[in-house]
Amino acid sequence: MTAERSDEDVELTLPNALPILPVRGMVLFPMAVAPVLVGQSRSIQLIDDVMKGNRLIAVVCQKNPQAAPAGPDDLYRVGTAAMILQLRRSGDGTIQLIIQGLERVRIRDFSQTDPYLIATIDRAKEPDETGIEIEAVGRSVRDLFRRFLSMMPDIPDEVGRAVELLEDVRQVAALVASALPIETAVKQELLELDSVGTKLRRLVDILQHEIAVRELGKKIATETEETMTKAQREFYLREQMRAIQKELGEGEDGERGGARELREQLDRANLPTEARREAERELARLERTPAASPEHGMIRTYLEWMVNLPWNRVTGETIDGDRARKVLDEDHHDLEKIKDRILEYLSVRKLRHERGLEKPEEVPHEPILCFIGPPGVGKTSLGQSIARAMGRRFVRISLGGVHDEAEIRGHRRTYIGAMPGRIIQALRRGETADPVFMLDEVDKLGVGIHGDPAAALLEVLDPAQNMTFVDTYLNVAFDLSRVLFICTANTETTIPPPLLDRMEILRLSGYTEEEKLQIARRFLLARQLGAHGLREDELTVNDAAIRGVIRGYTREAGVRNLDRALATLCRKVAREIAEHRRDRVAVEADVVETFLGPPKHFSETAERIDRPGVATGLAWTPTGGELLFIEAAVYPGKQNRLILTGSLGDVMRESAQAALSFVRSRAESLGVDPTAFDDKDVHIHVPSGAIPKDGPSAGVTMTTALASAVTGRPVRADLAMTGEITLRGKILPVGGIKEKVLAAHRAGIHTIILPKGNVRDLDEIPESLRRELEFVPVDTMAEVIQRALEPARMTV
Amino acid sequence: MRYRRISYRFSEVMTGTRVRLLGDPWAVLPRMVIARPQWRPAADLYEMPDAFIVKVELPGVSEDQIDITVYEDALVVEGARHCESPGNARYHGAEIRYGPFRLEVALPSAIDRDRVTARYEGGFLCASLPKIDRSRL
Ligand SMILES: Nc1ncnc2c1ncn2[C@@H]1O[C@H](COP(=O)(O)OP(=O)(O)O)[C@@H](O)[C@H]1O
Ligand SMILES: [Mg+2]
Numbered sequence: 001m002t003a004e005r006s007d008e009d010v011e012l013t014l015p016n017a018l019p020i021l022p023v024r025g026m027v028l029f030p031m032a033v034a035p036v037l038v039g040q041s042r043s044i045q046l047i048d049d050v051m052k053g054n055r056l057i058a059v060v061c062q063k064n065p066q067a068a069p070a071g072p073d074d075l076y077r078v079g080t081a082a083m084i085l086q087l088r089r090s091g092d093g094t095i096q097l098i099i100q101g102l103e104r105v106r107i108r109d110f111s112q113t114d115p116y117l118i119a120t121i122d123r124a125k126e127p128d129e130t131g132i133e134i135e136a137v138g139r140s141v142r143d144l145f146r147r148f149l150s151m152m153p154d155i156p157d158e159v160g161r162a163v164e165l166l167e168d169v170r171q172v173a174a175l176v177a178s179a180l181p182i183e184t185a186v187k188q189e190l191l192e193l194d195s196v197g198t199k200l201r202r203l204v205d206i207l208q209h210e211i212a213v214r215e216l217g218k219k220i221a222t223e224t225e226e227t228m229t230k231a232q233r234e235f236y237l238r239e240q241m242r243a244i245q246k247e248l249g250e251g252e253d254g255e256r257g258g259a260r261e262l263r264e265q266l267d268r269a270n271l272p273t274e275a276r277r278e279a280e281r282e283l284a285r286l287e288r289t290p291a292a293s294p295e296h297g298m299i300r301t302y303l304e305w306m307v308n309l310p311w312n313r314v315t316g317e318t319i320d321g322d323r324a325r326k327v328l329d330e331d332h333h334d335l336e337k338i339k340d341r342i343l344e345y346l347s348v349r350k351l352r353h354e355r356g357l358e359k360p361e362e363v364p365h366e367p368i369l370c371f372i373g374p375p376g377v378g379k380t381s382l383g384q385s386i387a388r389a390m391g392r393r394f395v396r397i398s399l400g401g402v403h404d405e406a407e408i409r410g411h412r413r414t415y416i417g418a419m420p421g422r423i424i425q426a427l428r429r430g431e432t433a434d435p436v437f438m439l440d441e442v443d444k445l446g447v448g449i450h451g452d453p454a455a456a457l458l459e460v461l462d463p464a465q466n467m468t469f470v471d472t473y474l475n476v477a478f479d480l481s482r483v484l485f486i487c488t489a490n491t492e493t494t495i496p497p498p499l500l501d502r503m504e505i506l507r508l509s510g511y512t513e514e515e516k517l518q519i520a521r522r523f524l525l526a527r528q529l530g531a532h533g534l535r536e537d538e539l540t541v542n543d544a545a546i547r548g549v550i551r552g553y554t555r556e557a558g559v560r561n562l563d564r565a566l567a568t569l570c571r572k573v574a575r576e577i578a579e580h581r582r583d584r585v586a587v588e589a590d591v592v593e594t595f596l597g598p599p600k601h602f603s604e605t606a607e608r609i610d611r612p613g614v615a616t617g618l619a620w621t622p623t624g625g626e627l628l629f630i631e632a633a634v635y636p637g638k639q640n641r642l643i644l645t646g647s648l649g650d651v652m653r654e655s656a657q658a659a660l661s662f663v664r665s666r667a668e669s670l671g672v673d674p675t676a677f678d679d680k681d682v683h684i685h686v687p688s689g690a691i692p693k694d695g696p697s698a699g700v701t702m703t704t705a706l707a708s709a710v711t712g713r714p715v716r717a718d719l720a721m722t723g724e725i726t727l728r729g730k731i732l733p734v735g736g737i738k739e740k741v742l743a744a745h746r747a748g749i750h751t752i753i754l755p756k757g758n759v760r761d762l763d764e765i766p767e768s769l770r771r772e773l774e775f776v777p778v779d780t781m782a783e784v785i786q787r788a789l790e791p792a793r794m795t796v
Numbered sequence: 797m798r799y800r801r802i803s804y805r806f807s808e809v810m811t812g813t814r815v816r817l818l819g820d821p822w823a824v825l826p827r828m829v830i831a832r833p834q835w836r837p838a839a840d841l842y843e844m845p846d847a848f849i850v851k852v853e854l855p856g857v858s859e860d861q862i863d864i865t866v867y868e869d870a871l872v873v874e875g876a877r878h879c880e881s882p883g884n885a886r887y888h889g890a891e892i893r894y895g896p897f898r899l900e901v902a903l904p905s906a907i908d909r910d911r912v913t914a915r916y917e918g919g920f921l922c923a924s925l926p927k928i929d930r931s932r933l
Contacts, residue, residue, distance in 0.1 A: 033829040087890040
C-alpha cells in the first residue's frame, strides 16, 4: 500500500455541541487559516473557556452585522468548526487569534445563550467529488482567478501561486472564496452551497463578473482605446459562460446548438475562401455533435470567433497630409521632428498604395515605427492620433511579460479554454482589419520555455509573411498586411535584435518644465475639465500653480503624474461645485496644497552635497534621467582595499577601479599627498537604490568624488556631471545626454560637465533650457577637477 | 536543569529591545492560507552507515498516542497532542499546536521494514530505519 494519497482526509473528532463565535464581515471556510480579532467581553470569556479545553469553536457569520451582541436570530445557520492555533492578548484586553477552519457545521439548537452562545451542531462536510467535469471547472476557476489577480495589485503573489499548487479542488474553492473581495453575504452563500461542483461553478460566475467589472472600470478610467461597447462585452461574456456550461453538460437548448443561426452569420461575415471552407467543415461537425458533449461548446466557440472577425472590414480613408498634420497638432504639443517623420511615413505609405507598390517582394520593406522613451511622454497618445488622422480604429496590446509564443499566436484548439492569440483578439475588439495596432512594451517581451514570442512577433510584423498569418487556434490565414503596426518601448537595449532590425526608432526623451507647463495648459487641463464635467470658467489654474504642481508633486520625464495631479484637482473642485459650496475656483500657487496635500518632492541636490567626497552624477534609466549621488571615503586600513557598495554592476566596478588608479597616479598634480593612499581603504558608495547602476558614464563622477574625499575640497553643490574616463584620465562621450540634462534641470542643477564628444547632442536641448544652464565640455579629468571642486578650505 | 536569576528588567540589560510575549507571527502571516487541519512537527532525517534516522520533535505526546507507519519509501508519523491546563488558567499567549498531527518523510532509498525500531525520549521520537543489507540477499 505505497500509493497512499498524502492529502487523505483525517477523521476529525468534533463534539456535538460547540461554543459559537459570531463574526462580522468574514466567512471562515474549512481549511482556511485566518486572523480574528476578539473584542466583545462575552466572546473573550468564550475564548478563555475553550483555551483550557479542546480549543474548538464554531465560527458563524452574522446575518445582521449591526447586532451587538448577536443573538441566535442574528446569525446564519451554517458555519465552520475551527481550532484556535494561536492566541495573543493585547494591552487593551482584546484578543488576537489565528484560527483554522476544520469542517462545515450546521447549527441545530442553541443550548445556551448566556454568557455566550453554545449550540448543538450537525456536521455538514462537503462531499468529495472527482471526475472530469469537476476538474474542468476547477481549471477554469484557477485560470480566471489568475486573471483576476493580475488586476489586483494588492493581493500578494503567493496567493496566485498557492492556487496553482493546490491539487484538491475543495481547497481551491476555499482559497479563492476566501481571497475574493466580495460581499460577506455572497461568501456565506458559497459556504452554504453543498457540492464542490456547484461552489466552483458559482465561483466561475463571480470571477467572470468581477473581471468584467474591473476591466470595464479600467477602460473607463483610462479612456485609452475604443474597444468593446458594454453591450458587446456582455454578449462576449455570456458566450463564454455558455461555452463553459456546455462543457459541463448543462446546456439546455436541445436544438443543434443554433447551427442555423451560425450559418446565417457566416454568410454575412464575408470570409475568404480558405476560412470559409474550414468554417463549413466545423459547422458540419457541430451539427453532428450532441449539445451535451464538451466538443460542442468548443466548436461553437470557434465558429463564433470565425464569424466575428473583421476579415474584410476596413475603414482606412485616403490620407490627406494637411489634415493629418492638423490632427497631430491638435493632440500634441511640439514634438515637431517626430510629427514630421510620421507624416513622411504616412505619405510614403500613401504613395506606395496609389502606385500599387504594396507587393512586398518588389520593393524594400518599410520599417516599423517604434517610439522609445520614458513613461508619459505621449507614445500611446501619438499612436491614437495617427489612427485618428488616418480615420482608422486604434487597438493596443501590451507585450510586457509575454513569454509564451501561444500568447501571440494562439493555443491549439484542442485545449479546453483555448483562445486565439492576442493579435487576433485585438483585431476582433477593433472590429476592422486595418487598425493602427500598437504593440506596447516590446522591450519587456520575455523568453520562456514555450517557444520564443519574439519569433512569432517577427512573423506578425514582416510584410513578406503577415498577409498569411496563421493563428494556431483559427488554423487559417488572416491577412495582417493592412494593419499599421507601431511599437513602443522604454529602452531599445532589451528589444530582441531581430525585431530591432525591422524598426525605425523615434525617440521621445521627455519635457522641460516649460514644455510641461504648455502641455498642461493647452492639453491636459482642458481634457480633465471635460472629463469631470467642469466648464472652463469654473476652474482656472494659473501658471505659478501649475509650476507648483510640477515641482512639488511630480518628478518625471513625462507628464503622467502631472496629468493625475490635475485630475485630482478637478475632482476636488467638481465636488465643491456639485455640493454648491462654491461657484468657481481659481487655483493659485499657494492653495495647491489644500487640494493636493503636502508636496511630495523637494529639490534634492543642495542638501546632499554638504561635505567632501560626494559628487552628483547623471544617469540614464528607462524611465528618464536621474541624479546619481556618489560618495567616496578614504580611511585607515591595512589592506589597501577598494570597497564598493550599493550593488553596482560590473561596468561600474571597472569604472571605480579606473577612478582609483587615476587619482592615485595623479596624486601630486591634484595637490594630494602621494602617501595619502598608503595603508588606506577606499570606499565608494552609490546610495540611491532604485536605478540601475551599470554603465561607464559614472566614471567621471566617481573620480571626482574620490578626488574630493582625498583633498578635502567639497564638490560644488549646483553642479552635475557625466562621462566615461580612461585609465589615463581622458574623457569619452556617453549616451542619453538629453534625458540627463532634463533631469539635472528638474533637480535645480545649474552647471553640467560633459564630454566634449557630446557637445553636438546639445542641439536637441530646447533653447530656453540651454539659456538657463551652463555646459562645461571637457576632455580630461584635470579640467573636471578644476571646475568641480571648491577651492581648498583653510583649516583653522 | 540550571537556573540563572537576574534582578534587572530585561529591557535594562538589553537596551533597545522590548520583550515580546511571543514572536510576532502576525507580522509575517500572509493574508490567506489554506492548510490541512493537522500540524506538522519538525523533523531531522540523517543517514548512518547502516540506517536512516528520523528524529521528530514531539514533546508532550504520550507514547501510545503515536502511530508510525512504515512504507517502502516513506515514514508517516501520526497522532494527536492534547492540551491540559488547569481549570482556572487564563491565557495571555498561545502558540503551541495541539490536536492531530501528521508528518511524512520521504526516504532516500529502500529500507528493511521489519527491523524498524523507535524510541521516545526527552520529547524526541527517534525512529531507526535499517537499510537493506544487499550482501545478504
Ligand atoms: N506633447 C504632448 N502634448 C499633449 N499631451 C501630451 C504630450 N505628451 C504626453 N501627453 C499626454 O500625457 C498623457 C500620457 O501619455 P501617454 O501617451 O500615455 O504616454 P506613454 O505612452 O509615452 O507612456 C496622455 O494623456 C497624453 O495625451
Ligand atoms: Mg503608453
